[in-house]
Amino acid sequence: MKEAIFFDLDGTLIDSVPDLADALNAMLIQLGKKPFQEHQIRTWVGNGATMLVKRALSGSSEPKNIDNALFQKALQIFFEKYENNLCNKTTLYPRVKETLSQLHTKYPLAIITNKPYRFARPILESFGIDNYFSLILGGDSLPEKKPHPxxxxHACERLSCNPKNSLMVGDSKNDIIAAKKADIPVVAVDWGYNYDEPLTIYQPDYIIKDFTELERLV
Incomplete structure (x- = not known):
């Protein structure tokens, strides 16, 4: 039996790309730059807001030589656009709320996301699932973020659980790599983002196709 379960947010519990894309494109247009299609932006999500903005400014998943003044201006614009439109189009994936409502009665649950905390908590609140989690860690809650372990x-320490008896649930290589470095078993969901790469490359312990499958793994 697991002592705690940790969840990524974007691409795991919620599909936030439509709202992220709208905010990112509004930022680009305000800066006089060309917007991108949503499917392109979907491949850039997962490393936090800072990297997302840099990828949009460069048009590349591996941005280089970004002017710092431009980046700082762009980041501020993005934060303003996104903060005012967090849940216009964002949705929970199927059966997430029902499954979490069952799991939280048996296990301590935590959110470990690279999304800034100021955005993560209001989104959880808007879907009425914030109270399911004993701990919410944003990408700016600690000096390091995933894929760092x-x-x-930190979540194991806060929830007084053994890493080997915990479980990480996520959609990308960042979740899998972080979990493996922390010696935590990891479940990958097959409906997330992961930069258009197959999840099998990173060898998660399990891959699930429906959120309710979690209940048989814990």
């Missing part, structure tokens, strides 16, 4: 190990 520190957020996961």
């Amino acid at each position: 520190k957020p996961l190990l």
